[in-house]
Amino acid sequence: MEEPRIGVYICWCGSNIAKMVDVQDVAKFIAKLPGVIIARDYKYMCSDPGQDMVVKDIKEFKLNRVVVSACSPRIHELTFRKALENAGLNPYMFEMANIREQDSWVHENRAEATHKAKSLVAAAVYRVKHHEALDKRTVDINPATLIIGGGIAGMSAALEIADAGKKVFLIEKSSELGGNLTRVDLTFPYLYSAEYILNPIITQVKKHPNISLFMNTTIEEVYGYVGNFETTLKNQNGKDLQLKFGNVIVATGLKPFDPAVIPEYNYGKLPDVVTSHEFERLVSNGQIVTKAGNIPKNIAIIHCVGSRNPKYHPYCSRTCCLTALKYSNQIRSALPDANIFQLYADMRTMGKGCEELYTRTSRQGVIFLMFDQKHDLPRVRKADINESCNMIIELNELLSGETIEIPADLVILMVNMEAHDDSAQVAHAVGVSKCGNDFYIEKHPKLDPVATTTDGVYIAGTCQSPKHIPDSIAQAKAAAARILATIKVASVNVEVTTAFVNEDICCGCQTCIKVCPYSAISYLVDKKVSFVNDILCKGCGTCGSACPTGAIRSRHFTDQQILSEIEGILQFEIQEAVL
Amino acid sequence: MSFRPTIISFLCNWCSYTGADLAGTSRMKYASNIRVIRVMCSGRIDPTFVLKALREGADGVLICGCHPGDCHYHEGNYKCMRRFYLLQKYLEQMGIDKNRIRLEWVSASEGKRFAEVVNSMTETIKKLGPCVVRDTMEKLN
Numbered sequence: 001m002e003e004p005r006i007g008v009y010i011c012w013c014g015s016n017i018a019k020m021v022d023v024q025d026v027a028k029f030i031a032k033l034p035g036v037i038i039a040r041d042y043k044y045m046c047s048d049p050g051q052d053m054v055v056k057d058i059k060e061f062k063l064n065r066v067v068v069s070a071c072s073p074r075i076h077e078l079t080f081r082k083a084l085e086n087a088g089l090n091p092y093m094f095e096m097a098n099i100r101e102q103d104s105w106v107h108e109n110r111a112e113a114t115h116k117a118k119s120l121v122a123a124a125v126y127r128v129k130h131h132e133a134l135d136k137r138t139v140d141i142n143p144a145t146l147i148i149g150g151g152i153a154g155m156s157a158a159l160e161i162a163d164a165g166k167k168v169f170l171i172e173k174s175s176e177l178g179g180n181l182t183r184v185d186l187t188f189p190y191l192y193s194a195e196y197i198l199n200p201i202i203t204q205v206k207k208h209p210n211i212s213l214f215m216n217t218t219i220e221e222v223y224g225y226v227g228n229f230e231t232t233l234k235n236q237n238g239k240d241l242q243l244k245f246g247n248v249i250v251a252t253g254l255k256p257f258d259p260a261v262i263p264e265y266n267y268g269k270l271p272d273v274v275t276s277h278e279f280e281r282l283v284s285n286g287q288i289v290t291k292a293g294n295i296p297k298n299i300a301i302i303h304c305v306g307s308r309n310p311k312y313h314p315y316c317s318r319t320c321c322l323t324a325l326k327y328s329n330q331i332r333s334a335l336p337d338a339n340i341f342q343l344y345a346d347m348r349t350m351g352k353g354c355e356e357l358y359t360r361t362s363r364q365g366v367i368f369l370m371f372d373q374k375h376d377l378p379r380v381r382k383a384d385i386n387e388s389c390n391m392i393i394e395l396n397e398l399l400s401g402e403t404i405e406i407p408a409d410l411v412i413l414m415v416n417m418e419a420h421d422d423s424a425q426v427a428h429a430v431g432v433s434k435c436g437n438d439f440y441i442e443k444h445p446k447l448d449p450v451a452t453t454t455d456g457v458y459i460a461g462t463c464q465s466p467k468h469i470p471d472s473i474a475q476a477k478a479a480a481a482r483i484l485a486t487i488k489v490a491s492v493n494v495e496v497t498t499a500f501v502n503e504d505i506c507c508g509c510q511t512c513i514k515v516c517p518y519s520a521i522s523y524l525v526d527k528k529v530s531f532v533n534d535i536l537c538k539g540c541g542t543c544g545s546a547c548p549t550g551a552i553r554s555r556h557f558t559d560q561q562i563l564s565e566i567e568g569i570l571q572f573e574i575q576e577a578v579l
Numbered sequence: 580m581s582f583r584p585t586i587i588s589f590l591c592n593w594c595s596y597t598g599a600d601l602a603g604t605s606r607m608k609y610a611s612n613i614r615v616i617r618v619m620c621s622g623r624i625d626p627t628f629v630l631k632a633l634r635e636g637a638d639g640v641l642i643c644g645c646h647p648g649d650c651h652y653h654e655g656n657y658k659c660m661r662r663f664y665l666l667q668k669y670l671e672q673m674g675i676d677k678n679r680i681r682l683e684w685v686s687a688s689e690g691k692r693f694a695e696v697v698n699s700m701t702e703t704i705k706k707l708g709p710c711v712v713r714d715t716m717e718k719l720n
Binding site: 116 | 596653
């Protein structure tokens with residue numbers, strides 16, 4: 001091994017790190033560690049001058065390894081690896097110590113945080129000594145794209161890619177295209193017909209020469225990696241069909257919450273308590289009537305059903321307030337004399353043209369009543385025989401502070417939107433992660449809301465979180481644009497941190513083959529050793545920890561690298577304890 | 580001076596490390612005794628790493644991975660779990676309190692849970708006191 005010449009850079013991140021960590025003290029301490037040639041602190045390491053400093057130092061001091069101690073490697077590891085490359089160094093000769101997300105932002109004692117920073121940077125210095133240059137692997141991008149979900153998001157992305165002349169496999173688990181939008185009559189805020197929006201898109205998708213449609217089809221497992229994925233679909237005849245594609249868009253949407261679990265609303269018990277989705281059906285059928293076929297005189301719309309309540313779902317479904325206002329407009333034009341009550345928790349009408357819809361609606365003689373969504377839901381009950389309405393809703397109205405009863409012949413529950421039951425299964429198949437609410441997690445909540453943590457897999461539409469139609473379409477087209485860009489470049493660098501078998505040590509026990517989740521390891525009978533298929537290996541390292549002889553090396557997470565990280569931390573801690 | 584434990588923590592890249600980052604982004608506060616080592620998957624955590632940590636002077640080891648069923652690599656966390664329980668048995672036979680090592684599932688959205696786990700682990704180790712493995716080994720050598 002060449003003599004390590006390490007450059008260490010401690011980032012202030014403005015005051016984000018410097019406020020809680022004495023960065024100069026850390027740099028001073030680190031400079032004394034063996035192998036460290038230069039240790040500096042700087043305001044913003046990720047800025048151009050920061051990166052230039054690294055590049056310049058590499059050349060000037062002939063550094064062969066670099067440690068940057070800054071934010072999470074999940075944010076800037078790639079940035080600095082690129083800087084190393086620019087200086088002619090292998091990008092894997094780099095290690096990051098996370099002293100922001102996992103230090104300065106989570107601790108309140110400056111001395112302790114500084115101590116911890118030293119420990120973490122020491123660990124990185126110890127580790128980086130054992131880093132080895134890894135060759136980049138460039139792979140070709142298969143220009144076809146798999147899109148899962150034939151709703152408005154999936155179809156929009158499909159058209160964008162297909163119109164650019166690239167092949168799309170569009171998979172839909174139901175028998176119709178259009179997703180949730182097929183169950184909508186008019187859209188807010190401009191009351192356009194959903195059908196008029198949807199039908200031309202469906203027609204285009206169906207007849208597009210570059211789109212292969214697979215209806216009534218679900219996805220079981222996607223193999224491979226960015227640029228080179230493949231899956232096997234079963235068609236209706238039970239025949240296997242193999243697809244190969246370079247990128248994936250997950251656009252599986254969401255589904256309505258079942259309000260039967262909320263006792264206050266008596267859904268399923270009172271026939272005229274309906275969900276927003278059932279009401280859409282009434283409206284598209286052309287008549288707003290009760291179950292018995294009567295014209296309702298009093299219509300109550302209850303907001304936030306299953307939303308923003310820790311008992312059901314903590315999040316806001318985003319579209320319901322506006323849908324409820326849309327209903328007011330539809331009801332007012334169909335039944336000019338009906339009493340319309342909006343029972344809301346908070347009116348949330350952000351978005352272009354949306355607050356205007358609220359203003360317009362509030363001038364139409366609609367009565368708005370506010371309730372406490374977290375602690376005190378309105379109670380819907382059957383009216384007495386001598387009352388002139390079907391049902392009575394009792395609520396503690398927040399603005400007046402009074403308990404009131406309102407008559408209702410029809411109650412519309414604005415139900416929450418939740419993740420599909422099979423969201424976990426799809427997540428598994430394509431390798432995306434779920435957040436606590438079972439929606440899919442984007443690569444970065446702000447900087448990259450379209451990609452996922454799996455390269456080549458993108459998310460679009462409401463499978464990420466509830467969204468308006470334009471937001472879904474925007475995300476879908478963004479995903480499509482990203483994919484078209486990778487297709488244009490035609491090749492991509494993939495992670496080379498796969499496992500590798502040292503044939504001299506391998507005893508042929510095949511333990512690794514049993515633990516590999518990707519069937520990436522096979523047994524070479526003639527040599528009596530295991531062999532890792534680089535293409536299938538995703539670098540989890542499970543085989544490395546199972547291998548009894550240490551023959552398997554998890555590149556960039558080798559035993560030696562991890563053990564030296566442990567050593568770096570503990571030697572520092574013990575030294576400090578003695579002092 | 581009161582006992583300040585050193586806890587080595589292995590976090591999987593996809594769930595727990597991201598969860599720990601989220602605790603930071605959300606400015607949650609927790610005990611500073613934890614030293615995180617990132618691995619791609621909890622399945623990568625070789626029992627040797629844990630033993631090495633205890634041998635070299637760690638007072639406790641915290642392992643966090645994706646919740647069962649949520650592993651980015653399908654089942655690495657199950658592999659980790661199997662090894663973990665075996666390792667606890669082994670530690671007991673060596674006269675090391677099995678609570679010095681802990682396995683927890685922390686998802687990418689559970690920043691708060693990560694902070695709670697760290698605090699609770701720190702409390703546990705504080706109660707157990709310093710781990711004497713390293714000192715004993717030094718004497719034996």
